[in-house]
């Protein structure tokens with residue numbers, strides 16, 4: 001099995017995250033990219049790569065007892081500050097209701113529009129196949145983004161506007177994944193990640209922050225050991241060609 005998977009890996013030549021130049025990070029809620037991948041994002045921007053954040057929902061279900069509109073405003077401000085710490089200044093909001101109703105098919109079309117406009121060579125998003133993940137926004141975002149990666153150049157699935165030039169998306173990197181196949185060394189960005197997470201004060205009280213810190217330190221060290229670093233973040237990297245009728249994705 002191992003040899004068979006290694007042979008397939010060789011022909012696929014999955015790109016390295018750090019070799020990509022223009023990254024679109026599609027997130028269910030304000031905070032998901034910072035918590036899952038903040039150190040990698042900081043590394044990419046410090047290397048001069050372009051990183052854009054795209055938020056599917058407004059985060060408006062995130063504070064019990066506060067109205068959706070007040071919560072959305074607070075969370076957007078927190079996210080703007082957190083993103084700034086990681087070197088990200090371009091934020092796009094689709095403003096779907098957090099934990100509310102919206103269609104995955106329409107979301108796919110909205111993401112395709114952004115992809116056609118920005119032409120990222122790497123899309124980062126949440127892994128919709130995280131075992132025991134039940135948050136509907138995470139599952140919907142991961143699936144809609146992967147579908148967008150499959151159909152972004154297809155003018156039948158989604159009409160192409162007259163100025164669109166087809167281009168090649170290189171890869172998708174799933175975060176919050178149980179099946180990482182690529183690890184990014186983030187020794188120099190590890191503290192920055194937590195500074196960014198700390199900006200989400202409405203979501204993470206000091207006690208929870210301490211727990212997060214311990215959890216991510218353990219995980220970051222475990223992933224770091226795999227590539228000879230102190231800390232690393234892990235991703236499941238696939239190419240769009242693997243998003244249809246491809247049996248080996250779980251093991252790649």
Ligand SMILES: [Zn+2]
Pocket residue numbers: 028029032138
């Ligand atoms: Zn989330």
